Amino acid sequence: MSVWGHFVAFSKCTALLSLRILLLVPAGLPVHSQGDSLSDNKVMDNITVRQGETLILRCAQGDIVTHTAWLNRSSILYAGDEKWSVDPRVSLVTLNQEEFTIKIENVDMTDEGQYVCAVQTSSRPTTTVIHVLVQVPPKIIDLSRDIVVNEGSNVTLMCQAIGKPEPFISWKRISSSGDLATDDDYLEIPSISRQRAGTYECTAVNDIDTDTQTVDITVNYAPTVSDGRDVGVTLGHRGVLECEADAVPEADFEWYKDDRRLSNGFDGIEIVHTGSLSRLTFFNVSDGDYGNYTCVAINKLGSSHTSFLMYVVIEPTSSTLLQGPKAVQDGNGTAMGVHLDTCLFVIMFIPFLMKF
Template identity: 80%
Template sequence: MRCAQGDVVTHTAWLNRSSILYAGEDKWSVDPRVSLVTLNQEEFTIKIENVDMTDEVPPKIINLSRDIVVNEGSNVTLMCQASGKPEPSISWKLISSSGKRWPHDLRLVLNTGDLASDDEYLEIPSISRQRAGTYECTAVNDIDTDVQTVDITVNYAPTVSEGRDVGVTLGQRGVLECEADAVPEADFEWYKDDRRIFNGFDGMEIVNTGSLSKLTFFNVSDGDYGNYTCVAINKLGSSDTSFLLYGEYRNLLHL
């Protein structure tokens, strides 16, 4: 074990918790396995031979679940095993979900349904999209702490925001916007009545950016007015919403 030193250091010692092993060149420990290797202005290094399970060892996480992708509603089990002397305790925390910090720790849930704070398994029954995120496993003993993380991605079918009707004057530009919440991200399809619209069709443009799809009319004509449907699709399902593109004269009919 090496301890770096500087010119300003005047006294150095190695301790095992409250027991002094070496104070400078003086050996205080009666353990024959402990010996001085180097003592100068740059470093103070000792060696401990034949380390065994009776020696104190900082915790080290040796077996951790890999990052996983699951469908919403699945049962998830995370495992975190650690070595160390004294035996480390294990705790779990959800440290981020959809970019938001979670202030509370998640207690460990055993298969019996009892709560515990010293078990290596974290059970998440019927996982929801709100519990997707980064989970942190912490192993602690009297010597030190080890921390590692696991990412859980939760897939779910799209849900689309309610369509908003848009009024546009003849010859003007109009835009219909369709937003979908989905993992993985949704693909979009647009329809007028029962006829699918493709990009460039009749002067229309479809632009998809992440969770948002825009249908743009650059020069609205009488034939453009009517009912439109946006469908968001991923491998888990689909969802749709409807829009009405109308001329501004429509408002006059209600006066």
């Protein structure tokens, strides 16, 4: 037989088979039939299934069944025990005079819609219509990336999700207070401050499940330096000046004595920066180390500074107690020396006064 002959034979076979299906399932598959005594049309309740689950479609038969088929919209899934669908998820479960059941595994949104069971019995054809609803858990599909902004900028965060039923979107700031929240796809933060920096959580929720993702906001701001504290140090001892700065990004530090910038290792000093803290250490304080110092904290948004005074403290000894007012200084003049002088004067004259 020629190729054309094979094609003609195949076309006739397809036409006959299609004709049998069309006779079995009338065009349009009416859901309600009024006054039709030749066929029965039944509308079943909706079936709701979650995405990823297995859908079972059952069709009751009865009498002597001559033809039977399951259809999805315009596609034939099964005609009797013959599978027409090429979808591997579709399979036959039961086929007998009482029941014609198929299943669809790992259901997806594309499986939603109308399904028809068409049965031809010895008495009349019947159709059963089932509408399948597929529920889909929420999934966040579009979310703002982590951002870095300068203090005072306007910030907008976006969170969009899909799902069925349609997900409800909400935002909140993850902190002890949770002081910023909204029920919208977009979160607006006008003129953001450093206190608003942190992690923000978007939640998408529907009747099926919840999806949550987070966005980090980093707020840059200029340094703020804590007030310097004066330090008294004894000659030849160890002295430490500490400078702390609050800044994002972290500040770089510079140290000055009067107008001269200090370098690490210069004149026996050590400068160490650890995060927000800078420490200036004198391992063996000399006379030239006493005086005024300035710490400057700098980042790309600005700078801040504070001043320190390192003054001399003389340790009291048995010899210095006899030297009077020049013995001890505590950074407040010679007050302690005056008190010691008065005390020694009283002690020296007590025996003399007792003679009278």
